[in-house]
Amino acid sequence: MDNQQQPLRLGLIGFGCVGQGFYDIIRQQPELGLTVARIAVKSPDKPRSLPAEHFTYHADELLNDLTLDVLVEVIDDAAEAFRLVSAALRQGRRVATANKAMLARHLPELVQLEQQHGGTLLYEAAVCGSIPVVRTLDAYFSHEPLRAVRGIFNGSSNYVLTRMSEEGSDYATALAEAQALGFAETDPTLDMGAFDPRSKAVILAAHAYGIFLNPDEVLNLGIEAVGAADIAHAAARGQKVKVVASVQRLPNGRVAALVTPQLLGPESPLFAVEHEFNGVVVEGEYAGPQFLAGRGAGGHPTGSAVLADVLALRRGLRYGYAKRTTAPAVQPAEELELDIYLRHADVGALREVLTWLELPATALRTDVHGVYATGAVPLLRLAQWRDELRANGVFVARRGEVRAGEAVAESRLAAGAVA
Numbered sequence: 001m002d003n004q005q006q007p008l009r010l011g012l013i014g015f016g017c018v019g020q021g022f023y024d025i026i027r028q029q030p031e032l033g034l035t036v037a038r039i040a041v042k043s044p045d046k047p048r049s050l051p052a053e054h055f056t057y058h059a060d061e062l063l064n065d066l067t068l069d070v071l072v073e074v075i076d077d078a079a080e081a082f083r084l085v086s087a088a089l090r091q092g093r094r095v096a097t098a099n100k101a102m103l104a105r106h107l108p109e110l111v112q113l114e115q116q117h118g119g120t121l122l123y124e125a126a127v128c129g130s131i132p133v134v135r136t137l138d139a140y141f142s143h144e145p146l147r148a149v150r151g152i153f154n155g156s157s158n159y160v161l162t163r164m165s166e167e168g169s170d171y172a173t174a175l176a177e178a179q180a181l182g183f184a185e186t187d188p189t190l191d192m193g194a195f196d197p198r199s200k201a202v203i204l205a206a207h208a209y210g211i212f213l214n215p216d217e218v219l220n221l222g223i224e225a226v227g228a229a230d231i232a233h234a235a236a237r238g239q240k241v242k243v244v245a246s247v248q249r250l251p252n253g254r255v256a257a258l259v260t261p262q263l264l265g266p267e268s269p270l271f272a273v274e275h276e277f278n279g280v281v282v283e284g285e286y287a288g289p290q291f292l293a294g295r296g297a298g299g300h301p302t303g304s305a306v307l308a309d310v311l312a313l314r315r316g317l318r319y320g321y322a323k324r325t326t327a328p329a330v331q332p333a334e335e336l337e338l339d340i341y342l343r344h345a346d347v348g349a350l351r352e353v354l355t356w357l358e359l360p361a362t363a364l365r366t367d368v369h370g371v372y373a374t375g376a377v378p379l380l381r382l383a384q385w386r387d388e389l390r391a392n393g394v395f396v397a398r399r400g401e402v403r404a405g406e407a408v409a410e411s412r413l414a415a416g417a418v419a
């Protein structure tokens with residue numbers, strides 16, 4: 001029997017949305033030769049869809065059971081996931097995980113453990129649910145210089161924005177729906193504050209550019225303050241509000257990464273990505289632009305990506321990280337600027353925000369919905385004020401891609417700064 005048919009005994013850690021979706025998929029395909037031999041969950045008191053004897057409440061029992069060929073980690077606790085996955089890699093085990101928050105924080109250590117102890121870690125399900133983007137970047141584009149990877153990486157916030165623009169739902173109702181449908185993370189701040197797509201951008205940067213970014217150094221602005229006025233403002237211009245993650249190579253060869261709402265027109269393929277769907281545009285130097293779209297969240301789509309990893313582990317696949325570089329992964333934010341749109345229902349508060357961002361009073365504009373502002377702002381300044389913008393309910397969206405700002409460069413020169 002070649003290793004592609006080798007029956008596998010799986011240890012499943014986590015039996016929530018993704019764990020149950022994965023279990024369901026493999027139960028329907030007995031010909032795959034996969035058996036979920038043990039399942040670990042957290043709470044002994046929860047009603048389950050399987051009899052109690054299937055479960056243990058101590059995930060370490062799965063680590064200690066060396067008859068398990070593959071461990072599948074799909075829990076909602078990033079710190080515990082790191083403890084379990086790193087312990088499994090120290091044992092040289094084969095592991096599939098969907099935990100992007102854990103990966104974004106610990107990828108360099110996990111890759112090192114993999115190499116030291118001969119285990120394997122795959123994590124297609126951690127980025128864009130069912131879309132095979134990690135493997136596409138890692139294997140297919142391993143030697144293609146990439147101009148940019150950008151996309152809608154969060155199904156919950158995209159669902160909320162779609163419901164607000166198509167159905168006219170208010171933010172709170174749309175968010176409650178996303179949670180009820182199982183798209184949202186346990187903590188909605190991760191989705192709506194764009195922390196979750198930031199983790200995914202960090203993971204993709206490792207495969208697209210070979211750099212391990214610190215998530216805290218990647219600007220993320222979310223949609224917690226988005227309102228009907230913003231959706232209508234975009235619609236009046238033939239645009240939509242989308243939360244777009246961008247990882248792009250700059251003319252100086254360095255890489256910029258950020259996740260913010262963006263006002264997008266139909267010229268972008270991301271414009272048509274709705275509800276819980278995700279979309280990724282990969283711009284290759286030679287291949288040109290390519291677009292992948294699919295379900296970005298939910299038990300079955302994410303479970304399908306976990307299954308693809310388990311089968312890939314059986315075939316002996318590992319990520320190559322072919323572009324891995326030792327160059328420092330510095331975010332050169334001070335050289336960069338963004339064209340932004342910002343709105344707050346209180347004009348006085350909006351005026352104060354202009355002073356934070358060093359925008360002139362002439363940045364203020366009016367439309368039928370009230371007062372808003374537009375202007376070019378250094379990325380660094382947005383990053384410095386990110387928490388205040390969130391805390392004060394200011395909605396900020398960019399109106400284009402990051403660029404090396406002439407105004408910024410000129411003001412630095414005028415101030416005598418060394419370029």
Ligand SMILES: NC(=O)c1ccc[n+]([C@@H]2O[C@H](COP(=O)([O-])OP(=O)(O)OC[C@H]3O[C@@H](n4cnc5c(N)ncnc54)[C@H](OP(=O)(O)O)[C@@H]3O)[C@@H](O)[C@H]2O)c1
Pocket residue numbers: 013014015016017018019040041042043044046057059074075076077080098099100101125126127129182183184185186296297298299302
């Ligand atoms: N939901 C999605 O669409 C989606 C998409 C892509 C990636 N992900 C990622 O997949 C992972 C799981 O997400 P989910 O939506 O399936 O979460 P979930 O529905 O909240 O389920 C989490 C599961 O983990 C179990 N668990 C938590 N701590 C544990 C521990 N210490 N030991 C053993 N089991 C533990 C929970 O046990 P109890 O049942 O006892 O509470 C529950 O079964 C997360 O990392 C998430 O970011 C989710």
